[in-house]
Amino acid sequence: MDVSDLKKNVKLLIDGNPWMVTDFQFVKPGKGQGLYKCKIKNMISGAVVDRTWRSGEKLETANVESRSMQYLFTDGVQYTFMDSESFDQVEIASEVISDDARFLMDQLEVDVLFFQDRAVGVTLPGHVVMEVTEAEPGVKGDTTSGATKGATVQSGLSLQVPLFIKPGELIKIDTRTCAYIERVNR
């Protein structure tokens, strides 16, 4: 692929390893070469490095396949997922799961990414529903629209929620921004 097709989440094959572009910035003086300044993450080791390519360079994409699987459990070092049809299990290192761990709950369906038959990462659903375990009390009489307070959900993730949210309620959360979307009725 041409370097001009670079963007976030593109998977590249570099020195035989799959890397994902996690951050992307394009700079270019009026008549100079464009520079594609990227942060890339090794999908096997989780290592993140900076890398800059110039206009005109060609890159190889990594052939990464995805399979829908269920999250089972973690021992703190590895995260285990299961294929709901074949019952095959795979393990992924916690460095690779990284921040996505904030959204992993029992039986959550995720897309597990495979590179050369090895599980190298997960793609979360766009949003997840989680139970609020702690929430600051809402201040009575505060009717400011859009006012928020701190809350924690079952995975330990902390976020801002509207004042009316109470512990024990279910809320929908955007997995990309970690932002509250809406309350969900049980």
Added chain:
Amino acid sequence: MTSGYGPRARAEIWDSGLATIRGYLREEGMLEVTTPWCTEEVAIEPYIEPVRAGDLCLITSPELWMKRLLCGGVGSSFQIAHVLRHGERGRLHAPEFHLAEWYRVLGTLADLQRDVERVVDAVASRVGAVVAEEPRRIERWERWDFFDLFEESTGMALFPDASSAQLRALTNGLGEQLSAGAISGEGPAAPAVAALWDWSALLSVWSDAALQPWLDKRRGVGVHVEDFPADLAALAVVRDGRARRSESYAFGVEIANGYEELGCHVEQKSRFERVNALRIHEGLAALPVPRRFLAALAAGEGLPDCAGIALGVDRLLMLAAGVESLADVQLTGSCLADT
């Protein structure tokens, strides 16, 4: 939309910004023109990629058509054009944006630089009034020779006759100072295209690794950089071994690029052919040599002695409105879903 400005405020920013630019250029006695945006001929640049429209291209700048009008005797003139550049996207880049481009018959780089200062000042104050913010002001403008500024910002000397090996050593050295880690890619060996590649590569890496941090420390100072290396002349005349080209930076951001215009069709044709050779080295398709443009330069009295400049309208409005990205000021937000 990510910024605080809603559609109505953005519309007012654009309305007052466009009116201010038009008002200034008209006051200066220039005619407003409009030329085709979909065309057979575009200026051949190594690193500006046109968007294809069937057999035609969408313009990357209105330069060739406006120069054809100048050859025809239209005189000093300006245009606010939509331009399209394939693959450009980011905080300061969009695949479609607006250029205010103007040509002064018998003008010089100094005239264009003065125009830029006045346009920036007027737009910052008018747009500042619209968004009810204290207008951002440029405290003063400085004019720098390209080579002096290179030395000032890097502490290293650079000479117009630097060899390919010297240029590549400087580029690699500066490349290691890039915020985004090591840089890859190798230049061509063929001497005809190597010099163009070497200077283009050095310009980009220097801009990002040294010039930008230097500009960031003095955002209130406007900067014009002029007298570029001859290999980066593009469509500018070369005098005393230096390209009569000027780049202007306001609030730390590049906003305008002007030339004392090359009128010689033979020289221009050979530059286009050299750029095409570099494009082929870079794995890009050669672009058709703009024959009708070259014919206009060759016919009759050709291009009058003139200087022309293109100013990025979206960037100027972004700076005047005090937001951080083009998407925060463009009327409809970014045209891309994922930037």
